[in-house]
Amino acid sequence: MSNMGVEMLAFTLAVSGWILISSTLPTDYWKVSSIDGTVITTATFWSNLWKTCVTDSTGVSNCKDFPSMLALEGYIQVCRGLMIAAVCLGFFGSILALVGMKCTKIGGSDKTKARIACLAGIHFILGGLSSVTACSLYAHRITSEFFDPTYIAQKYELGAALFIGWAGSALCILGGIALCFSMAGDGTNKRFSELEDTESGGSLWLGLKGQARGSCK
DSSP: OHHHHHHHHHHHHHHHHHHHHHTTOOOEEEEEEEOOSSEEEEEEEEEOOOEEEETTTTOOOEEOOOOSSSSSSSHHHHHHHHHHHHHHHHHHHHHHHHSSTTTSSOSHHHHHOOOOOOOHHHHHHOOOOOOOOOOOHHHHHHHHHHHHHTTSSSOOOOOOHHHHHHHHHHHHHHHHHHHHHHHHHHHHHHHHHHHHHHHHHHHHHHHHHHHHHHHOO
């Protein structure tokens, strides 16, 4: 596959991952729990980074926003910061990738565009790592409370938002690595072409020198 094709594939993966991460931030079901009756589910409790809610069997939801950022538990504050950082890194990575890709006409020389594209790949990798750290930290808190026999409050299970976040993080990291390696491959191909040009030039010079000696004889 050509370097331009690798760039396009890497950009598609990374941007798709960034979109998934961005959609995870406002998603409702980061953690979920339900109370079952004899026939139907009587209530469903769910929570995300911004509020906690309960939905009854009729579909009516009652939500309560977290009161103050300073009064929040530490892990929620950390997850908020990491997810916002991941969204910002992905945004700037997308802009840098558009500037640094070969299929665009902006960004300067090929060498400059390669550096910009590699920087975009680093942004995507850092964004993916931030997101996967936030989701894993949140999931660890849920599982720790769930399996703790001394924890008597409402126990929750992993929500759909965490799996979406993990998937988006993986796509971001893979896309960022592919962007960086596409630039490395491009530089290697250029060095090989320069070496071949040098060798062909040297062979041509030796051939001309041999012809000159033969004519002198």
